[in-house]
Amino acid sequence: MSTHYSLTDLGWSPYFQQQILLEEWDILTPARVIEQHKSIVCVLTESSELNIELTHSMPPIVVGDWILLDKDNRFVRLLERKTCFKRKAAGTKIEEQLIAANVDIAFVVCSLNEDFNLSRVERYLSLVYESRAEPIVVLSKSDLVDSKEDYINQVTSLDSHLSVESVNCLDASSVNRLKEWIRPGNTIVLLGSSGVGKSTLANSLLGESRQVTSHIREDDGKGRHTTTSRSLVPISSGGLILDTPGMREIQLADSKEGISMTFADIEVLAESCRFGDCQHTQEPGCAVMAAVETGQIEKRRLDNYFKLLKEDEINSASLADKRAKDKALGKFYKRTLTESNKLKGR
Numbered sequence: 001m002s003t004h005y006s007l008t009d010l011g012w013s014p015y016f017q018q019q020i021l022l023e024e025w026d027i028l029t030p031a032r033v034i035e036q037h038k039s040i041v042c043v044l045t046e047s048s049e050l051n052i053e054l055t056h057s058m059p060p061i062v063v064g065d066w067i068l069l070d071k072d073n074r075f076v077r078l079l080e081r082k083t084c085f086k087r088k089a090a091g092t093k094i095e096e097q098l099i100a101a102n103v104d105i106a107f108v109v110c111s112l113n114e115d116f117n118l119s120r121v122e123r124y125l126s127l128v129y130e131s132r133a134e135p136i137v138v139l140s141k142s143d144l145v146d147s148k149e150d151y152i153n154q155v156t157s158l159d160s161h162l163s164v165e166s167v168n169c170l171d172a173s174s175v176n177r178l179k180e181w182i183r184p185g186n187t188i189v190l191l192g193s194s195g196v197g198k199s200t201l202a203n204s205l206l207g208e209s210r211q212v213t214s215h216i217r218e219d220d221g222k223g224r225h226t227t228t229s230r231s232l233v234p235i236s237s238g239g240l241i242l243d244t245p246g247m248r249e250i251q252l253a254d255s256k257e258g259i260s261m262t263f264a265d266i267e268v269l270a271e272s273c274r275f276g277d278c279q280h281t282q283e284p285g286c287a288v289m290a291a292v293e294t295g296q297i298e299k300r301r302l303d304n305y306f307k308l309l310k311e312d313e314i315n316s317a318s319l320a321d322k323r324a325k326d327k328a329l330g331k332f333y334k335r336t337l338t339e340s341n342k343l344k345g346r
């Protein structure tokens, strides 16, 4: 299918430009991955939309990635990512799962009803900061509550520098206030639980009903996932938007820095604790516990900080263990293969 985009429309920037040699420009074409399936990825170049077959020799590729193609539209290489979202795979699987690459802005969508939960916002913020994208907290379904200000203040109390907006996703004029972040070339990802209105918001921003939304919700406490795949869509007024399926469980892994950035206030206070290795649980002269006493830090926030750190530590350790085992297994296969080849050669 032929298309007409400039590389900037697709999110190209100097960061990617500098990864291509001058002499490569004539023979290679940059392409942005907009959808991923089991055996193919769908990409957009300045002039066409193509399907590229995935092979075992290719590195893991995710929506948002930039890849280079040769004259016959064959994969040449993956460009280094500016930002990358990942999480530990859901359930008991010990695996890192890529969510999206090269995202500039993440809208952390949280609805102003029973879904409103500051600890969940903190969990998403850790994920976003770790990825190096910029978070904007979007409080959806503002039409369903009387006092939006109350909720906005609660989120701002987490971090006064945090950008927070409340919107009615069904109303285009209300959604307009988010346009400030949707500049040409910016890639925006929508994150949040199932049913909070991510696809509704995407449709209002795109000005069309491209994403399927749901009116019926099963009452099993788990919610029903309406969006089941990820696709990156260019917005006609500039910018690209990536709707994601609601994630019921985002387990953090290798996100220590993201957690530190989310809870910077606690970490700054910790520097004033009497003991350098203070655990902030019972030590005398603990500045963090003193701040909880005076109400400067919410007890819930401190508990969530501990919880996310613990979870991250456990998941990071099991992922590291898995990587080491995979590496050993790879070496074993290689050795077996070499030895059996040697035997054959006799």
Ligand SMILES: Nc1nc2c(ncn2[C@@H]2O[C@H](COP(=O)(O)OP(=O)(O)OP(=O)(O)O)[C@@H](O)[C@H]2O)c(=O)[nH]1
Pocket: 140, 141, 142, 143, 144, 167, 168, 169, 170, 192, 193, 194, 195, 196, 197, 198, 199, 200, 201, 212, 213, 214, 215, 216, 224, 225, 226, 227, 228, 244, 245, 246, 247
């Ligand atoms: N009143 C109101 N309803 C909304 C708003 N945003 C979304 N909804 C409704 O909430 C329901 C779920 O919206 P979706 O956009 O499908 O939610 P989602 O976040 O994409 O859900 P998943 O795809 O399952 O992750 C639909 O019935 C929407 O019409 C809003 O701002 N106000």
Ligand SMILES: [Mg+2]
Pocket: 198, 199, 200, 211, 212, 213, 226, 227, 243, 244, 245, 246
């Ligand atoms: Mg959806």
Ligand SMILES: [Zn+2]
Pocket: 270, 273, 278, 279, 280, 281, 283, 285, 286, 287, 288, 289
């Ligand atoms: Zn302390």
